[in-house]
Amino acid sequence: MDHAHHDSHLLPFWRKYIFSTDHKMIGFQYGFTALFFLLFGFGLMMLMRWQLAYPEQPVPFIGKFFSDDTMPGGVMLPEFYNQLGAMHGTIMVFLGIVPILVGAFGNFVIPLQVGAPDMAFPRLNMASYWLYFLGGVVMLISFFLPGGAASSGWTSYAPLSVIATSGQTFWIIGMAFLIQSSLLGALNIIVTIFQLRAKGLTFFRLPFFIWAQLVTAFLLVLAFPPLLAAAILQLMDRIAHTSFFMPSGLIVSGQPLEVSGGGSVLLWQHLFWFLAHPEVYVLILPAMGIIAEIIANNTRKPLWGYKSMVYSVVFLGFLSFIVWAHHMYLTGMGTVISAFFQATTMIISIPSVVILTALFISLWGGSIRFNVAMLFALAFLPMFGIGGLTGLPLGLATPDIHLHDTYYVIGHFHYIVAPGTIFAIFAGIYYWFPKATGRKMNEFFGHLHFWPSLIFMNGVFMPMFLQGLAGVSRRLYDGGAQYVYAQEVLHWNEFMSWSAWLLGLAQIPFIINFIISLFYGKKVESDNPWQATTLEWQTPTPPGHGNFLTEPVVYRGPYEYSVPNAPKDFVTQNDPIELEIK
């Protein structure tokens, strides 16, 4: 596949691979960094799972490499456990999943799918990556501070976070970098989709992935700044000793705290969840977009109900701004407010169900190609379904009071994000890998990755529902060993931990497959190995600088598969052929 790569090969190494302004290279940078952080965040959790399964026993093999401040004699200290928990959440959400969905897939795929030569603002795009990188570095450095990293949960609830050690200050500064990074990235995505669409690519001809990314970008632009506001206030509380989040008369370890007081603890929660609920949709909408592309392509059928899906995703975006306080039923904010938020929460489940149902019905009557990307996409559907349906009781204030502080909640949102979103990420990697590299990933190793992952994911998270319904608190350092109500379901801890470690092992075939396929994978024979319809497959492989050899013109919708009377079972968006409709 020898195509003219314009002048990109003339750039010096550091401009081409490090400070690159090419959206594809920035996508790779985001992708590799985010995959590293996903693995790192998973590692933190595998450590925690030891403490949960075998409380206060020394961690074998690696325990002795840790300092006395964290694991004296290999036994994890409660403070270190808290740091691991807080940083697991922060790293997975802000440094792992969002960057890979929006930064890697968004950056790589969006300009290709809308027929653009690059993102609208290439230099802002580069700045976005490097701010993300710096944010990640700050978060990693915080582990080495005296007192360690942030330990007040990924939610950083005040007042605990205000009186925490300096790791929390680093957390705030790291978040400030990440917020700016996502602002630049999301702004770029919105402008690219609005301004750089190819000729003829009207809004209802956009692939569903683009719609999902567009709504996501609006969520990032509008929801992240209030968290920045909250972070600024918390920084003031920590450094200038103000009392935005510190109420009067607070007593810590028997001593009254010397603060001016008058602040509101709930204010932090409102500001935080005003971001963090839309953030949940940031975590899932691009995943749904990836799944929609793969399902349409591998069922060789148009998506069922494309327009309903588009309306649903836009409606989801709007509604996600007015459901945040369903995370706060336990705070005693009042029954009237709870009633309002439980009504909006029930309403927001409707568009999610519409999208999932449309994806399920899209399978009906298709002659499905079971490649690895499709396997992950098919697994996404029931896994996301479990995550979504178990969320309904949490959306209602009354059952939430019982379930909220238990492992049920952990099980619920991990079903959405881990076997949901992360499976979509894997599906996307297997699907777009040939376009990005010109080589296919190995199918055998793909199966070796998929099947154990599916089994062990469920092994990790399904027992959490049992423990949660039994009432086991999700904040216990010993996994419930000293907790009377937990005794009946305590044996699941070991099962879940072994599942988690085996899940870690199951990623090894993926890592091997990924690296080996980069250099030695089977070369693709055409630019469009999956016989797909959307524009990204109409570029050279891998796409050179400027992406398209000639300016693409779009004549039809995104999913014209198996059109009767068409010469092939797919008609690409830029194919000017006139089809007889009978």
Next chain:
Amino acid sequence: MDTIPFTVQPREDTGLFNAKLGIWIFLASEVMLFGGLFSSYVLLRIGSITWPLGSDVLNVPLGALNTIILISSSVTMVLSWAALKEKNLNKFRFNLWATILLALAFMVVKSFEYGAKFSHGIFPKESTYFAIYFTLTGLHAFHVLGGVVVNSYLLGPGTKMWKTDPERFVNRIEVAGLYWHFVDLVWIFLFPILYLL
């Protein structure tokens, strides 16, 4: 396909060039940032037992002076853009200089106000009122500084683009102007809620 379209000319269906849509999206995020802080102000004030009247603790004439200074700077910003539209580079330079100097004047007045408070031993931790006062005006001051940096660049090395790509340069001034009006607008909200109410 090598060049990114619509960097200068507006796209037909959106009616915007890229940077103009970009700055509006950026300003939308800024609205949410200050919106979050204004909401916090309202919530904290409703929940507080005592809240001083702004005019009792702050210097209203100085605040009013700063309001006038910032509004004038918005006017000179528009004039500098209009001057470029008339292809009058000297008038543009004069007005952009005026914008930058007015912004610096704003900062000087602000620093006198801060200094007066610090010399009386009043710091952000004094009370929730002063905490939100220093936070909001401090964040706003950073935005003013950001505007000064951007405008200085456009007045200095940035002006070279007037020779090579005049239309794009006019667009840049327009975009910088939109940002500057926003910074002005934030102050127009800040002044009454902190100084008067």
